[in-house]
Amino acid sequence: MLGPTCVTVALDATAVLILTDADDGRIVEGRAGDIVMLHLSENASTGYRWTVDAHDADLVALTTDAREPTTGASDAAVGSAGLAIFRAQILRPGSSRLVLLYRRPWEPATAAMRSFALTIHAAP
Numbered sequence: 001m002l003g004p005t006c007v008t009v010a011l012d013a014t015a016v017l018i019l020t021d022a023d024d025g026r027i028v029e030g031r032a033g034d035i036v037m038l039h040l041s042e043n044a045s046t047g048y049r050w051t052v053d054a055h056d057a058d059l060v061a062l063t064t065d066a067r068e069p070t071t072g073a074s075d076a077a078v079g080s081a082g083l084a085i086f087r088a089q090i091l092r093p094g095s096s097r098l099v100l101l102y103r104r105p106w107e108p109a110t111a112a113m114r115s116f117a118l119t120i121h122a123a124p
Contacts, residue, residue, distance in 0.1 A: 019118070027119045030090050036060075038086040040100065040116060042067075047104040048113055050084040056096035060120060061089045093124040 017028060018037045028036060040050050044067060052062060064087035088098060097119050101112035 021116065023118070024116045025118075027121065029121050029123065031123050032090055032092050034090045034122075036088045036090070036098075036118070036120065038084075038088070038100070038116070038118070040084045040086070040102075041081060042084045042102065043081045048102050049105065050086070050100045050102050050116070051105065052086070052098075053101045053109060053112075053115070054097065054099040055088075056094070059091055059094045059096040059122065060098060061091055063087045063089060088120075090120060090122045093122045095122070096120050 013033065015030060015034045016037060017030070017034065018039060019026065019028075020039050021041055030036070042048060042050055052065075055062065064085060066085045068083045068085060086100070097117060099118075100116045101109055102114040102116070103109065103112035
């Protein structure tokens, strides 16, 4: 069952699942080739950014780490909030936990302001 913040799009045999901050803790079911897009809110001007803390690179390939202004932000004004966008592609069957931390890169992981975790189960 999909929540209100989750969108699934089928492209040929590949499913694309789009998740947001509200999907923290979610368990995702997929297959090899499926794509999980994470759109997480951030304000990089404060020094805080989303960084990958843990993932199984044999099961999930992280192929994109981008930033975009939030829709409706007036011409992406300096200091305005935005989205961190991560693209993860499932490589093979298995289970993996993907953990991201919202922190300042120069501070230790234990100083993270927030975290986002996702469990990916890929069927054979």
